[in-house]
Amino acid sequence: MIVDGKPPTRGRPKTLERDHVLKTALMCYWATSPDVAISKICAKAGASKPGLYREFGSDDGLKEAVLSVYGEIVSTRRSEILASEQPFSEVLEALITYTIQDRRALGLPDGCLLFAMRARRDEFGPLTRKKIDQLRLDSLEKYRQWIDRAKANGEFRADMSTETAALYLDAQAGNAMRLQKEGISNEVIGEILRTAFSAL
Amino acid sequence: MIVDGKPPTRGRPKTLERDHVLKTALMCYWATSPDVAISKICAKAGASKPGLYREFGSDDGLKEAVLSVYGEIVSTRRSEILASEQPFSEVLEALITYTIQDRRALGLPDGCLLFAMRARRDEFGPLTRKKIDQLRLDSLEKYRQWIDRAKANGEFRADMSTETAALYLDAQAGNAMRLQKEGISNEVIGEILRTAFSAL
């Protein structure tokens, strides 16, 4: 069988749609919890269990792959916002807007899968744990760079360490996502975020 | 067998130490996660499984009972702090001191069991869910009362609704407990709390 420019390969052609499975698992984890059983994901994705294991190796491997996809999306968007050359306060406002967007209207679950999984880090396998840690470090690093730039511009108080400020921003974002998952309205969450950011 | 002032009762005397089991379960849940299996709690407490089920009815019942104990302790201490007649800012500082106390030095696990369980509310049975909701409502109510008193004294900005302020305080406390569980130092957490509270 010839597909695209790939050279023809021997053996039975693969039919498992990796991306579809990943997206299915992502939505399952995100909408409910990362506890969702592999069997359920298989059923929802219309894939067989051995197929999943061939592709991802294990439950741990699947979760790692899902987090890679999810982390890529979230991290990309955040980088775009933080890399902006706008004034500090406007970037803050953009962060708020992004955070409290109406996910339901976009067909997305409330809350943030990454924060949900971070809260249960120790329950996962080594691959997932490593991915969680990496995404967290990446996130903090992006915040740090942004804050350091703001400090250089005199837009950020010098009496707060960059590290603490990054932790603060990350914590407030996590807060917002948890409140959203608990059903608090986005307006109130916005008010809370603005209050928290007004301290910077 | 005659114990205390209780009238003698027929049948084999009960040997299961309810309080000991509750404390054991509490520490298990708190130190790791509320996922800890009943069998493990039995082993740690030196009790039999049927004994546990006779006493608490189910996994759900045990978790509810544990939350009752834990909630009572936490809520009592918070009430003491919030009921103080000290100035608003000093009560805030007392809240911070209480929040970032060195739990390890007291032989207690880091973090807060209640916040940990709230994050996973939907995974529990009806009794536990109800208890979680009740404790959360109690907590918010205490914050509201305190804020309203502060407003009456002119110690709190009038442009923020009491409801939102209560949510804000509760959210910051939850944040602190999660950061503590993640291993962030209490000094940094204190700095973050002071920053968050400085916005009020």
Added chain:
DNA sequence: CACATTACGTACCTATAGTTACGAAATAAA
């Protein structure tokens, strides 16, 4: 003493989790 009563805990039950053995199916190469 025998009896009614209550709690005890061993040894099981059922359901479900993650995981895989293995024979069948589908392809390219010989």
Added chain:
DNA sequence: TTTATTTCGTAACTATAGGTACGTAATGTG
């Protein structure tokens, strides 16, 4: 067509979860 190769998915396996049936032990009562 046959063979080598690769993937397929049914039907298992093992471990562990929450939960309980039931015979036994320990008490007060008559």
